[in-house]
Amino acid sequence: MKHLKLILVFAVVAIGVASYFLFFQKTEQISYLTINATRGNISQEVNATGEVGAIKLVTIGAQVSGQIDTLNVKLGQHVKKGDLIAQINSTTQQNNYDIEKAKLTSYQAQLEAAKIQLTTSQSQYEREQKLYTQKATSKASLEEAESTFASAKSAVAELESQIIQTQIAVNTAEVNLGYTKIVSSLDGTVVSVPVEQGQTLNAATSTPTIVQIADLSNMEILMEISEGDITKVAEGMTVTYSVLSDPDTEFTTTLKSLDPALTTLTNGSYEQGSSTDAAIYYYGRLEVPNAQGKLHIGMTTQNVIKIAHAQNVLVIPATAVHKRDNSEYVNVLNENNQQVEKIITTGLSDSINIEISSGLSEGDKVILSNMSAQDISNSVGSSSKPRMM
Numbered sequence: 001m002k003h004l005k006l007i008l009v010f011a012v013v014a015i016g017v018a019s020y021f022l023f024f025q026k027t028e029q030i031s032y033l034t035i036n037a038t039r040g041n042i043s044q045e046v047n048a049t050g051e052v053g054a055i056k057l058v059t060i061g062a063q064v065s066g067q068i069d070t071l072n073v074k075l076g077q078h079v080k081k082g083d084l085i086a087q088i089n090s091t092t093q094q095n096n097y098d099i100e101k102a103k104l105t106s107y108q109a110q111l112e113a114a115k116i117q118l119t120t121s122q123s124q125y126e127r128e129q130k131l132y133t134q135k136a137t138s139k140a141s142l143e144e145a146e147s148t149f150a151s152a153k154s155a156v157a158e159l160e161s162q163i164i165q166t167q168i169a170v171n172t173a174e175v176n177l178g179y180t181k182i183v184s185s186l187d188g189t190v191v192s193v194p195v196e197q198g199q200t201l202n203a204a205t206s207t208p209t210i211v212q213i214a215d216l217s218n219m220e221i222l223m224e225i226s227e228g229d230i231t232k233v234a235e236g237m238t239v240t241y242s243v244l245s246d247p248d249t250e251f252t253t254t255l256k257s258l259d260p261a262l263t264t265l266t267n268g269s270y271e272q273g274s275s276t277d278a279a280i281y282y283y284g285r286l287e288v289p290n291a292q293g294k295l296h297i298g299m300t301t302q303n304v305i306k307i308a309h310a311q312n313v314l315v316i317p318a319t320a321v322h323k324r325d326n327s328e329y330v331n332v333l334n335e336n337n338q339q340v341e342k343i344i345t346t347g348l349s350d351s352i353n354i355e356i357s358s359g360l361s362e363g364d365k366v367i368l369s370n371m372s373a374q375d376i377s378n379s380v381g382s383s384s385k386p387r388m389m
Helices: 002-023 091-133 139-179 373-384
Strands: 030-034 038-059 064-070 082-087 182-183 188-192 211-227 237-243 246-254 257-262 282-288 300-315 322-324 326-334 339-349 354-360 367-371
Touching: 038 188, 038 282, 038 354, 082 211, 082 326, 091 139, 211 300, 237 282, 246 282, 282 300, 300 339, 300 367
Parallel strands: none
Antiparallel strands: 030 367, 038 211, 038 300, 064 082, 082 182, 188 211, 211 282, 237 246, 237 300, 257 282, 300 354, 322 326, 326 339, 326 367, 339 354
């Protein structure tokens, strides 16, 4: 009986173990999220915000003080080089010019009289010299004639010096008189008129601005390129840009230049040793035509700098690429639905997709992620549970 009971116990245990492995230890199923490696185009780009400005913009100011008698332009008016912009009251400048001119005329008349006196005294001195050699005059008479001649020469030299000084004063007064007429220095459009007719200007301490004139036929876009991207870009690269008022229309140009220093230094506000928390940007400059006048000073532009471009290359999502040591690899689902690791070589990346130079073939099922049945169940279960408030 004891042997029969022992056999029955072993039979029950065996049945239990078999049942456990049969019902509870099934092979865990894994679900894979995959994407096929396909061919396509990929571009590496740098995005930057820019501001529109005029390539030629001049500030025309007043170099003399006075009241604005006439203001001949208005905002938005097109002017030609040499056109009269404004007339400053010229009474003071005209009086100064007339005074210096009168002085010059007086000195010139005095010089003519002095030259006649010089000629007379020279003749007298030469005559006294001859008479003295003939012992027909005294030495005192000779010395007196010599002194008179020397004084006449000095008077002529002094008047000639005064005439030179006065001529300079006349020229200065004439220039100051000319400064009362404010004229345009280029062909362009009046973009700023910060003064009004009748306003009094004081040019003693600074140069008051009368108008600003810009050539709007060709514009400049200053792009702010971040410190992290500045080494990727270079002059001559293709740039597409659009304005906020028409974001669907893109224009294409080339990068004209890159400023050698950060924007704060270019703008004249850089302080060495300032906080490193501030973002660092560098200006990239574009020159673009504006024949239709759609671009206005101060507009914001969205710019895309084309760094590199590859066509008809093998492309997969960048998130599927893994790194280990000094190599890159992806996990691929083979024809037996088994996960296989493949070493790859990558090329261009646009942060979303990446070029595969070698290691994969078109159509390969690249694994993006995997999840077991239990993980799926837990995920669904946790998402359906009410949240504790």
